Amino acid sequence: WNLDEGPAVNATGHLVFETANSLLQHWANTCHRIGHTVVPGTIPVGTFLYHGAITGPHLPTALDWMAIEPDHSTIFCQGPIETGCWHLTLEVTWPMRVLHFDRNSAAKILEGTMDTQDLLAWSEMKSEWVRSGERRIKDLCKWGQKHGMNGFVRFVGC
Numbered sequence: 001w002n003l004d005e006g007p008a009v010n011a012t013g014h015l016v017f018e019t020a021n022s023l024l025q026h027w028a029n030t031c032h033r034i035g036h037t038v039v040p041g042t043i044p045v046g047t048f049l050y051h052g053a054i055t056g057p058h059l060p061t062a063l064d065w066m067a068i069e070p071d072h073s074t075i076f077c078q079g080p081i082e083t084g085c086w087h088l089t090l091e092v093t094w095p096m097r098v099l100h101f102d103r104n105s106a107a108k109i110l111e112g113t114m115d116t117q118d119l120l121a122w123s124e125m126k127s128e129w130v131r132s133g134e135r136r137i138k139d140l141c142k143w144g145q146k147h148g149m150n151g152f153v154r155f156v157g158c
Contacts, residue, residue: 019102038116041153043096051088054079059088063137065154066090072156099144100153117154 007013019037043049049066050073067073070087077085101116114136118125121139129136140152 037102052076096150
């Protein structure tokens with residue numbers, strides 16, 4: 001270790017503190033899309049979660065994502081006026097153990113936003129899997145059950 005030498009041009013080690021500082025900040029996660037940090041957390045009792053769907057008035061029976069903001073969940077209500085929108089509000093009744101993927105980890109783009117999730121679920125990353133949402137959530141949940149997780153937290157920017 002030579003303090004007289006500067007860091008490599010593509011060094012990112014110094015960003016570890018910025019990652020911890022900006023875990024739940026909107027702009028940091030939107031501007032710097034590619035994350036690498038996985039943080040355990042707890043969603044406390046009494047927290048509201050939201051689910052929007054065009055499939056009708058029922059509780060979801062398959063694995064699916066919930067939103068922490070009602071505005072975000074209504075994005076998934078995009079259907080014809082005839083079917084309307086089914087907007088479900090759920091309340092957490094026990095402390096939920098979750099794993100938080102930092103940065104823009106819910107963005108379905110090829111630049112690597114889902115790489116960390118893919119490594120946990122499949123032990124490898126492939127760009128052609130970027131739209132494999134159903135498979136990803138099933139395999140993440142399978143992994144999470146082994147480790148006592150109740151869910152995952154991801155972020156998507158605007």
